[in-house]
Amino acid sequence: MGGTTLIHRAPAMKLSEFIIAAQEHQKRRDRFVLIVLASFMTALCALAWAARWYGAFLRAKFGAGAVTGLLGPLPLLVVAVGLIFWMRKWVQQLNRAYGLVCPACGKDLAMAHHVVIASKCCPHCGQRVIEEDAARA
Numbered sequence: 001m002g003g004t005t006l007i008h009r010a011p012a013m014k015l016s017e018f019i020i021a022a023q024e025h026q027k028r029r030d031r032f033v034l035i036v037l038a039s040f041m042t043a044l045c046a047l048a049w050a051a052r053w054y055g056a057f058l059r060a061k062f063g064a065g066a067v068t069g070l071l072g073p074l075p076l077l078v079v080a081v082g083l084i085f086w087m088r089k090w091v092q093q094l095n096r097a098y099g100l101v102c103p104a105c106g107k108d109l110a111m112a113h114h115v116v117i118a119s120k121c122c123p124h125c126g127q128r129v130i131e132e133d134a135a136r137a
């Protein structure tokens with residue numbers, strides 16, 4: 001990750017380009033959230049099915065206390081944390097693919113794209129990130 005130096009290599013986006021990119025980005029993100037929710041529900045069903053076996057395994061290995069203790073919810077926690085990390089990585093990649101990342105500070109512009117469209121500046125560092133479209137001839 002970058003240090004304190006701010007490098008302006010990427011030229012600012014045009015307003016119309018940014019709006020189109022934000023719309024496309026949102027469509028893909030909505031679809032992605034649906035897929036993630038569906039996979040999470042599937043994972044939950046699989047876990048519920050596995051829980052009977054897992055519970056019996058814990059009882060046999062560590063006694064009845066282990067099932068209600070820390071070890072019981074561990075698989076669910078691992079799945080949830082893994083899913084969150086995966087989602088974050090995917091959204092960051094998506095932001096970069098659509099150019100919805102501040103060229104100055106590298107932070108996400110997609111979440112607050114309404115603010116960016118209105119102010120034409122990055123909500124995180126205040127740098128101007130959008131250019132006005134060229135005057136119509």
Ligand SMILES: [Zn+2]
Nearest residue numbers: 102105122125
């Ligand atoms: Zn910024």
